Amino acid sequence: MIAEKMKALVNNSSAIRAMFEEGKKLAKEYGAENVYDFSLGNPNVPAPPEIQKAMCEVAQKEDPVVLHGYMSNSGYEEVRQAVAESLNQRFDTAFEKDNIIMTVGAAGGLNVILKTLLNPQDEVVVIAPYFGEYNSYVSNYDGVIVVVSPNTKDFQPDLEELEKKLTKRTKAVIVNSPNNPTGVVYSKETMEKFTDILKKKQQEFGTNIYLISDEPYRELVYDGVEVPYLTKYYENTIVGYSFSKSLSLPGERIGYLVIPKEVAYAQEIQEAANVATRILGYVNAPSFMQKVVAKCLDAKTDVFYYNRNRETLYGALVEMGFHCIKPEGAFYLFVKSPIEDEKEFCKAAKKYHILIVPGSSFSCPGYVRIAYCVSYETILNSLDSFRQLAEEFRIK
Amino acid sequence: MIAEKMKALVNNSSAIRAMFEEGKKLAKEYGAENVYDFSLGNPNVPAPPEIQKAMCEVAQKEDPVVLHGYMSNSGYEEVRQAVAESLNQRFDTAFEKDNIIMTVGAAGGLNVILKTLLNPQDEVVVIAPYFGEYNSYVSNYDGVIVVVSPNTKDFQPDLEELEKKLTKRTKAVIVNSPNNPTGVVYSKETMEKFTDILKKKQQEFGTNIYLISDEPYRELVYDGVEVPYLTKYYENTIVGYSFSKSLSLPGERIGYLVIPKEVAYAQEIQEAANVATRILGYVNAPSFMQKVVAKCLDAKTDVFYYNRNRETLYGALVEMGFHCIKPEGAFYLFVKSPIEDEKEFCKAAKKYHILIVPGSSFSCPGYVRIAYCVSYETILNSLDSFRQLAEEFRIK
Numbered sequence: 001m002i003a004e005k006m007k008a009l010v011n012n013s014s015a016i017r018a019m020f021e022e023g024k025k026l027a028k029e030y031g032a033e034n035v036y037d038f039s040l041g042n043p044n045v046p047a048p049p050e051i052q053k054a055m056c057e058v059a060q061k062e063d064p065v066v067l068h069g070y071m072s073n074s075g076y077e078e079v080r081q082a083v084a085e086s087l088n089q090r091f092d093t094a095f096e097k098d099n100i101i102m103t104v105g106a107a108g109g110l111n112v113i114l115k116t117l118l119n120p121q122d123e124v125v126v127i128a129p130y131f132g133e134y135n136s137y138v139s140n141y142d143g144v145i146v147v148v149s150p151n152t153k154d155f156q157p158d159l160e161e162l163e164k165k166l167t168k169r170t171k172a173v174i175v176n177s178p179n180n181p182t183g184v185v186y187s188k189e190t191m192e193k194f195t196d197i198l199k200k201k202q203q204e205f206g207t208n209i210y211l212i213s214d215e216p217y218r219e220l221v222y223d224g225v226e227v228p229y230l231t232k233y234y235e236n237t238i239v240g241y242s243f244s245k246s247l248s249l250p251g252e253r254i255g256y257l258v259i260p261k262e263v264a265y266a267q268e269i270q271e272a273a274n275v276a277t278r279i280l281g282y283v284n285a286p287s288f289m290q291k292v293v294a295k296c297l298d299a300k301t302d303v304f305y306y307n308r309n310r311e312t313l314y315g316a317l318v319e320m321g322f323h324c325i326k327p328e329g330a331f332y333l334f335v336k337s338p339i340e341d342e343k344e345f346c347k348a349a350k351k352y353h354i355l356i357v358p359g360s361s362f363s364c365p366g367y368v369r370i371a372y373c374v375s376y377e378t379i380l381n382s383l384d385s386f387r388q389l390a391e392e393f394r395i396k
Numbered sequence: 397m398i399a400e401k402m403k404a405l406v407n408n409s410s411a412i413r414a415m416f417e418e419g420k421k422l423a424k425e426y427g428a429e430n431v432y433d434f435s436l437g438n439p440n441v442p443a444p445p446e447i448q449k450a451m452c453e454v455a456q457k458e459d460p461v462v463l464h465g466y467m468s469n470s471g472y473e474e475v476r477q478a479v480a481e482s483l484n485q486r487f488d489t490a491f492e493k494d495n496i497i498m499t500v501g502a503a504g505g506l507n508v509i510l511k512t513l514l515n516p517q518d519e520v521v522v523i524a525p526y527f528g529e530y531n532s533y534v535s536n537y538d539g540v541i542v543v544v545s546p547n548t549k550d551f552q553p554d555l556e557e558l559e560k561k562l563t564k565r566t567k568a569v570i571v572n573s574p575n576n577p578t579g580v581v582y583s584k585e586t587m588e589k590f591t592d593i594l595k596k597k598q599q600e601f602g603t604n605i606y607l608i609s610d611e612p613y614r615e616l617v618y619d620g621v622e623v624p625y626l627t628k629y630y631e632n633t634i635v636g637y638s639f640s641k642s643l644s645l646p647g648e649r650i651g652y653l654v655i656p657k658e659v660a661y662a663q664e665i666q667e668a669a670n671v672a673t674r675i676l677g678y679v680n681a682p683s684f685m686q687k688v689v690a691k692c693l694d695a696k697t698d699v700f701y702y703n704r705n706r707e708t709l710y711g712a713l714v715e716m717g718f719h720c721i722k723p724e725g726a727f728y729l730f731v732k733s734p735i736e737d738e739k740e741f742c743k744a745a746k747k748y749h750i751l752i753v754p755g756s757s758f759s760c761p762g763y764v765r766i767a768y769c770v771s772y773e774t775i776l777n778s779l780d781s782f783r784q785l786a787e788e789f790r791i792k
Binding site for chain 2 (some may be wrong): 053072136
């Protein structure tokens with residue numbers, strides 16, 4: 001039979017993915033245009049044209065033995081150098097290639113760094129609501145998740161509770177801003193106070209607390225909001241990045257870790273992360289895509305489309321009487337369920353062919369996540385269904 | 397500091413990879429043409445031309461939103477279907493798409509299936525000499541490696557010892573044929589007896605023992621030798637395949653698992669492997685490369701080049717007095733060290749700019765691995781150095 005640990009995981013298997021399969025089923029039954037599938041963070045905006053151009057160029061010009069061959073487990077040196085330089089230019093940092101490890105997406109990067117850092121029973125603090133997969137990633141290395149409760153006022157981290165939840169066993173804290181599932185960007189002020197608390201606690205305990213900044217949504221921001229680059233706020237910051245959303249390449253599994261030299265035991269961590277990349281079976285980030293993204297570091301997905309969806313859906317839902325904070329980033333709306341049991345609410349929504357994810361999947365029951373990375377047409381067509389849903393729950 | 401478990405791994409970090417870095421250093425110092433780097437299994441034969449053609453076609457014709465998007469964690473359905481059909485045609489099997497899970501290379505596939513199957517302390521039997529990374533893969537899930545000692549007569553598995561090493565705690569047995577590091581192909585007769593033992597022991601213990609067939613070298617065989625397809629010999633067989641060697645795509649991280657419906661608890665294992673793919677952070681095999689290999693399932697790397705290297709180097713080494721079994725597959729020679737401590741021998745070889753890997757890395761001390769996936773020129777140029785090495789050790 002399968003492993004005990006896996007049984008629980010299969011049973012609890014991400015509500016998000018289950019919904020994905022259900023969406024396909026409904027679409028088959030009623031036609032894709034009559035199903036409003038807001039369940040999955042799968043970008044609907046195509047990769048920018050630079051990607052296709054780079055793909056053809058790389059495929060035609062590079063020596064296939066090098067292009068498809070093994071390289072250092074941390075990635076091609078020139079790709080890592082290009083990433084470092086691009087970051088330095090954008091954020092006035094001073095990274096070198098040794099600070100960059102190419103990874104199999106952000107999920108790969110998080111697993112690599114957690115494998116690198118965690119001893120069994122080490123605590124990893126997360127800020128609810130948070131991406132539910134963190135539970136599995138931490139459990140993969142026998143770490144213990146410690147949850148800071150959601151601050152449902154504005155979904156900035158609850159700093160008082162953060163301070164209380166940090167202990168001598170805290171090995172890492174994960175932050176994710178722009179946030180999945182709320183779309184909230186943690187402000188400069190928040191992160192200054194946040195990292196001050198970490199510094200204080202490090203000193204108090206005589207430990208190193210690594211701040212892992214999970215940043216797949218960094219480039220998806222609206223209204224000119226700034227996402228602070230955390231290595232400048234706190235020395236023990238490690239950044240996990242992905243091109244999944246910024247260049248609409250989620251299936252390609254390409255991203256990187258930044259392990260700055262200021263991090264305590266930086267060299268040991270870099271070396272161990274290189275080994276972890278290998279022994280976790282990634283071996284290296286996909287070679288062709290490494291070369292492709294290196295040519296497209298200045299390319300941008302067009303946030304116009306996401307922003308139009310955001311404005312339209314947010315405006316309409318609020319007008320219908322739903323409660324929701326206006327997101328500044330990512331492509332999610334995190335809407336208060338009109339009834340306490342938001343899973344019931346999600347079930348009701350399905351009657352109107354609306355697929356949304358319960359907040360419980362993000363350790364924040366009572367809310368639902370709407371992934372608006374869908375066509376504008378879907379947004380417009382869904383509004384009647386949302387209206388009927390609002391009426392059923394008499395939310396006005 | 398880094399995790400305790402990682403410290404040991406970093407210290408023991410694969411001699412193969414260390415050698416790889418050393419090779420680059422020597423090449424810089426003396427010129428690449430004067431260094432004979434036989435340390436890494438990195439194919440030197442370029443990917444067949446079908447690959448580049450398929451890459452350009454897929455990049456230009458497929459909708460980028462689908463091409464680079466998320467799909468089921470197990471892979472695109474049509475890709476899995478194509479793989480199943482190709483296997484059925486070649487091996488007269490009856491696989492369907494549900495039996496195939498696309499993976500991040502064979503290393504990814506092995507990790508997925510071990511995560512799926514292993515409870516802590518479960519035993520995984522391996523046949524020495526074996527790919528040293530199996531130790532890490534099994535340890536990732538707190539399993540225990542049980543080693544069947546090398547049969548240095550012909551490097552076929554020692555079946556008597558195999559029988560003794562199987563216990564009630566044996567969850568899986570890994571075989572790798574054509575074998576890394578020996579190049580030996582486990583014969584039909586061997587595998588019939590091998591699987592008979594597994595069947596007997598399953599019955600005796602009332603357990604399921606999963607045979608994991610790790611097959612990255614399946615297509616690299618010489619002299620028309622046949623590699624038995626093990627699902628036909630033993631119901632509880634799971635196949636791990638990679639396109640790394642067969643299509644010279646090691647850096648792309650693309651392969652698949654076959655979980656036939658005859659396997660005990662097949663459906664549970666398929667579902668759990670799907671979840672394991674996600675939570676180990678792979679999420680899915682790289683999407684673009686899935687589509688590319690699906691178009692190239694009949695393409696073949698040209699073994700002519702490997703075979704020429706094999707014949708030339710094998711012939712020359714034997715003539716110099718080295719002892720080595722003639723490999724029937726893969727691209728390795730496993731040569732008896734003229735002195736007991738083969739690490740010393742490897743060190744001596746380095747003086748002549750020959751880089752080879754100690755057999756200890758494969759749990760078979762007293763031997764060295766020569767990866768002959770290099771240019772024919774390198775083979776020819778290296779012969780003088782090998783001759784000097786032979787003279788130093790007066791092996792004739």
